[in-house]
Amino acid sequence: MYQIDVMSRVPVYEQIIQQTERFILLGILREGDQMESVRHLSVKLSVNPNTIQKAISELDRRGLICTVPGKGSFISEMAMKALSISKRQELVGIKRQLVEMKMAGVSKLEIEKMIDEIYAEGKKGEQL
Amino acid sequence: MYQIDVMSRVPVYEQIIQQTERFILLGILREGDQMESVRHLSVKLSVNPNTIQKAISELDRRGLICTVPGKGSFISEMAMKALSISKRQELVGIKRQLVEMKMAGVSKLEIEKMIDEIYAEGKKGEQL
Amino acid sequence: MYQIDVMSRVPVYEQIIQQTERFILLGILREGDQMESVRHLSVKLSVNPNTIQKAISELDRRGLICTVPGKGSFISEMAMKALSISKRQELVGIKRQLVEMKMAGVSKLEIEKMIDEIYAEGKKGEQL
Amino acid sequence: MYQIDVMSRVPVYEQIIQQTERFILLGILREGDQMESVRHLSVKLSVNPNTIQKAISELDRRGLICTVPGKGSFISEMAMKALSISKRQELVGIKRQLVEMKMAGVSKLEIEKMIDEIYAEGKKGEQL
DNA sequence: GTGGTCTAGACCACA
DNA sequence: GTGGTCTAGACCACA
Numbered sequence: 001m002y003q004i005d006v007m008s009r010v011p012v013y014e015q016i017i018q019q020t021e022r023f024i025l026l027g028i029l030r031e032g033d034q035m036e037s038v039r040h041l042s043v044k045l046s047v048n049p050n051t052i053q054k055a056i057s058e059l060d061r062r063g064l065i066c067t068v069p070g071k072g073s074f075i076s077e078m079a080m081k082a083l084s085i086s087k088r089q090e091l092v093g094i095k096r097q098l099v100e101m102k103m104a105g106v107s108k109l110e111i112e113k114m115i116d117e118i119y120a121e122g123k124k125g126e127q128l
Numbered sequence: 129m130y131q132i133d134v135m136s137r138v139p140v141y142e143q144i145i146q147q148t149e150r151f152i153l154l155g156i157l158r159e160g161d162q163m164e165s166v167r168h169l170s171v172k173l174s175v176n177p178n179t180i181q182k183a184i185s186e187l188d189r190r191g192l193i194c195t196v197p198g199k200g201s202f203i204s205e206m207a208m209k210a211l212s213i214s215k216r217q218e219l220v221g222i223k224r225q226l227v228e229m230k231m232a233g234v235s236k237l238e239i240e241k242m243i244d245e246i247y248a249e250g251k252k253g254e255q256l
Numbered sequence: 257m258y259q260i261d262v263m264s265r266v267p268v269y270e271q272i273i274q275q276t277e278r279f280i281l282l283g284i285l286r287e288g289d290q291m292e293s294v295r296h297l298s299v300k301l302s303v304n305p306n307t308i309q310k311a312i313s314e315l316d317r318r319g320l321i322c323t324v325p326g327k328g329s330f331i332s333e334m335a336m337k338a339l340s341i342s343k344r345q346e347l348v349g350i351k352r353q354l355v356e357m358k359m360a361g362v363s364k365l366e367i368e369k370m371i372d373e374i375y376a377e378g379k380k381g382e383q384l
Numbered sequence: 385m386y387q388i389d390v391m392s393r394v395p396v397y398e399q400i401i402q403q404t405e406r407f408i409l410l411g412i413l414r415e416g417d418q419m420e421s422v423r424h425l426s427v428k429l430s431v432n433p434n435t436i437q438k439a440i441s442e443l444d445r446r447g448l449i450c451t452v453p454g455k456g457s458f459i460s461e462m463a464m465k466a467l468s469i470s471k472r473q474e475l476v477g478i479k480r481q482l483v484e485m486k487m488a489g490v491s492k493l494e495i496e497k498m499i500d501e502i503y504a505e506g507k508k509g510e511q512l
Numbered sequence: 513g514t515g516g517t518c519t520a521g522a523c524c525a526c527a
Numbered sequence: 528g529t530g531g532t533c534t535a536g537a538c539c540a541c542a
Binding site: 165166178181184195196198199200201 | 529530531532533
């Protein structure tokens with residue numbers, strides 16, 4: 001499930017967070033599902049337990065999972081909603097980047113084509 | 129001109145690089161213009177000369193400025209072109225982010241509206 | 257391993273870069289090998305950590321090493337190839353120097369003798 | 385005669401020295417010839433007089449020119465010989481570079497071809 | 513433990 | 528005046 005690239009500049013704990021978010025968005029991890037334990041993940045991913053723990057703590061802090069001492073961590077009921085909100089906040093940064101794209105000479109047509117590509121796949125998804 | 133946020137997670141030297149790039153894209157800094165000296169910027173921005181130096185070195189390495197020891201740093205003739213190319217490469221990352229936006233429930237309409245806003249300003253510009 | 261000459265006009269950080277390149281070319285440092293840490297080198301060479309850091313950053317930028325913050329720096333898989341390419345580009349400069357040699361009265365025979373010496377060692381190597 | 389590139393990383397005074405050396409090696413400047421005055425060169429090359437002066441002083445120090453206060457600077461009788469000697473000393477550095485070339489996979493044939501090219505032009509020269 | 517950033521301040525070469 | 532190098536030493540994020 002998780003794919004860790006130790007040589008990446010993205011910190012390992014950050015990779016775990018990002019991938020967990022994707023799994024939730026994609027519906028692979030759903031409300032109430034139990035996350036694999038720190039020890040399991042540590043062995044499976046060959047990652048230091050402290051690093052896994054850091055990712056877990058951060059996911060908990062963001063309200064995406066609920067950690068019950070002695071039982072484990074579970075995808076929270078508000079996970080999907082929390083993610084939608086936080087992702088939406090990234091729009092501001094994307095807009096700033098796109099403004100720079102425009103200044104760098106990228107045409108509106110080019111951007112629109114990219115948007116179409118992204119949402120075309122979406123339509124297929126809906127048909128399934 | 130430059131606005132440094134010392135509390136940002138973006139390193140100070142990186143902020144200087146990014147803002148210089150923007151100034152070039154916006155036409156505030158043009159080919160042949162001399163950059164403010166390391167010492168001047170250091171005082172004005174309350175940033176250590178070494179940190180300014182690091183930004184200057186990196187801008188030179190990217191070909192955006194030409195640094196002549198003892199004379200100063202000047203916006204290079206290829207600055208605009210180099211920036212256009214490097215900015216365009218960011219499109220890949222933006223697409224990846226937008227895919228996640230879609231997964232988080234952001235509608236195509238919403239994105240298109242944002243694109244329109246960005247390029248609407250562009251049209252005004254052309255009319256002037 | 258590293259030999260630093262603080263009195264040289266070649267900057268210390270540049271000496272470290274050059275010697276690292278040699279170690280790679282000579283096969284002393286091989287793909288995947290971990291470089292000594294910034295702190296170790298700093299102590300061993302009696303050079304400030306910042307100076308070592310500068311060399312490390314530059315080697316990473318050139319693609320000769322892969323630096324993973326928190327883990328260390330490792331000789332990259334493309335190191336040998338990247339070096340071969342960049343070294344070959346020095347040929348132009350060497351030719352220019354040799355032209356001046358000729359103008360200064362150095363005979364072709366003398367140069368050829370030098371070339372023979374260099375590649376004679378190579379032949380021995382092949383026989384082993 | 386002199387061609388100064390103010391944007392070059394090679395210091396202006398160093399450019400003047402190198403070009404003067406070439407002029408001597410090429411026989412354009414000969415024993416006894418008077419160098420243009422600091423003021424003349426300063427104006428012609430659009431270079432600060434101090435910078436010209438520095439080059440002159442260095443050429444004098446190397447014995448390539450003789451400066452007679454109130455009269456001017458003249459190519460010394462030992463200029464050609466001094467240059468031959470100093471150039472020859474660069475052979476050590478060139479050999480070191482060529483050894484690295486070999487390590488980088490440059491073939492002996494390739495080097496020999498370059499040598500042939502350099503000295504082929506030489507033969508033509510002798511015939512003139 | 514690892515690398516990355518930053519300040520404070522010195523000194524150099526060059527114009 | 529300009530940029531470039533270096534030391535000393537602090538503090539941070541990450542594993």
